[in-house]
Amino acid sequence: MKFFDYARATELSEAIGEFAKPIAGGTNLLDLMKLEVETPSRLMDINHIGLNEISPHGDGLRIGALVRNADCAADLRVRRDYPLLARAILAGASPQLRNRATTGGNLCQRTRCTYFMRLGTRCNKREPGSGCDAIGGVNRDHAIFGATEHCIATYPGDMAVALAALDASVQIEGIDGSRQVSLRDFHRLPDGDPHLDNVLTGGEIITSVKLPAPVGGKQIYRKIRDRASYAFALVSVAAIVTLDQGRITRADLAFGGVAHKPWHDPAVGRALIGNEPSDQLFSEAADLLVNQAKGQGGNDFKIPLLRRSLIAVLREATGIGGNDVRNL
Amino acid sequence: MPLNPPANFRVNGKACRYSGDARRSLLDFLRDDMGLYGTKKGCDHGQCGACTVIVDGSRVNSCLTLAVMQDGCEVTTIEGLGSPEALSVLQRAFVTHDGFQCGYCTPGQICSATAMIEELAQGWPSHVSADLNNPVPSDDELRERMSGNLCRCGAYPNILAAIRDAMEAAR
The missing domain is CATH 1.10.150.120 ([2Fe-2S]-binding domain)
Structure with missing residues (x-):
């Protein structure tokens, strides 16, 4: 690990506008510092500035940026009104990591692309302009949506995928004041500058995540991974589906493990709304979703996997059919 | 804001202080500075859990947190849970x-x-x-x-x- 100086903020004002790298749970940052992928010259410990409560906000909830993932998933209001969020958090990492990882830090976690994490390989995210060894390399874990010739990495988290389906927003504080960004616009596609994971600029800090009023419905987070626990998603589906008089009235969907950001395609939800649930409808919606998908070779399997996962989730959400979607 | 402030915390009920190179993980502090060798270093990347200790009641990977970040915390290691004479x-x-x-x-x-x-x-x-x-x-x-x-x-x-x-x- 490269040498750095350490500072400990005791209030938010000390932490914003700083060139220092904020550290909260540190579960991703310290890992990357050990690998010397991250080499900050100064760390700003923000664990003592508050922002660690979940409180009502209008008809919704405000989750402080320093609320630990474990506490968020265990919160009775989250469990009752936003089960999708609790499910997504519980599908990620290990209990030890969830006890440290925070709401804001989780949003800022970096890709687990093996090339990004290994010095000595070319990676435009780690070293802008150097190239991308994942393209044409071992790319089983990589993106099928929104990738560019500069970067095919994925955003690895689960929590943010649920937050995208829930249409949450991110509250950000900087020296010029505060701003609010939709979670769906918080993370970026790689475009030509994949070293930028999200829209935060230097010196800005996430202060909270706001959840809109609860919408009820059937809420499902399905994560497909190489082992049953403690692994990143190959693909994941976050879904909120409501039915009224036999027709779908709400279909808020987001997908993980498939892009540089939680993937949200409003056309897929629109294709479902107003219709009676059926395998044909679900197949058409899933086709619409994967229509623009592009594999890199090693990850081609993600396209049919995502398609079938969406169909299976829609079946479960609407109570039709079983779990066997091989023929759809 | 002072740079590199010390951290005052407790390990198994005993007051201790760390002030030094901020790179020291809690794990290395426990083993090398405190001589508490019960806590093990496995992967050193938060993947194996061998370094798990309890901080303020929560289980955490001691390899993925810094000694200087423990200011005000209560750390419990395996040595604090029981002894050969009085196992938990x-x-x-x-x-x-x-x-x-x-x-x-x-x-x-x-x-x-x-x-x-x-x-x-x-x-x-x-x-x-x-x-x-x-x-x-x-x-x-x-x-x-x-x-x-x-x-x-x-x-x-x-x-x-x-x-x-x-x-x-x-x-």
Whole structure:
């Protein structure tokens, strides 16, 4: 690990506008510092500035940026009104990591692309302009949506995928004041500058995540991974589906493990709304979703996997059919 | 704001202070500065759980937090849970059920399980809970909740039996 100086903020004002790298749970940052992928010259410990409560906000909830993932998933209001969020958090990492990882830090976690994490390989995210060894390399874990010739990495988290389906927003504080960004616009596609994971600029800090009023419905987070626990998603589906008089009235969907950001395609939800649930409808919606998908070779399997996962989730959400979607 | 302030915290009830190179992980501090060798370094990247300790009641990977970040915290290691003369209920159960072979992961397993039992008592759900509001401590639940602690010897069945035994003894 490269040498750095350490500072400990005791209030938010000390932490914003700083060139220092904020550290909260540190579960991703310290890992990357050990690998010397991250080499900050100064760390700003923000664990003592508050922002660690979940409180009502209008008809919704405000989750402080320093609320630990474990506490968020265990919160009775989250469990009752936003089960999708609790499910997504519980599908990620290990209990030890969830006890440290925070709401804001989780949003800022970096890709687990093996090339990004290994010095000595070319990676435009780690070293802008150097190239991308994942393209044409071992790319089983990589993106099928929104990738560019500069970067095919994925955003690895689960929590943010649920937050995208829930249409949450991110509250950000900087020296010029505060701003609010939709979670769906918080993370970026790689475009030509994949070293930028999200829209935060230097010196800005996430202060909270706001959840809109609860919408009820059937809420499902399905994560497909190489082992049953403690692994990143190959693909994941976050879904909120409501039915009224036999027709779908709400279909808020987001997908993980498939892009540089939680993937949200409003056309897929629109294709479902107003219709009676059926395998044909679900197949058409899933086709619409994967229509623009592009594999890199090693990850081609993600396209049919995502398609079938969406169909299976829609079946479960609407109570039709079983779990066997091989023929759809 | 002063740079590189010291951290004052407690380890197994004993007051201690760290001021030095900020790169020191809590794990290295416990082992090399405190001489508490029970806590083990496995992967040093938060993947294996061998370094699990309890900080303010929560189980954490001590390799992924810094000594300077523990200011005001109460850290409990395997040495703080019991002693050879007075084993904790879980320590005793691991011996009874042969919950290890090489023993390298065992301190982490026991620290993790100690806090896990408390999480269950608080009603915390897990990924495999059918009902988020009413988790049932099935074998699947215990396995899922212990998935952050790897055992290369594969003593999982006996680890599970030990934890179950300790939970029943506590009831």
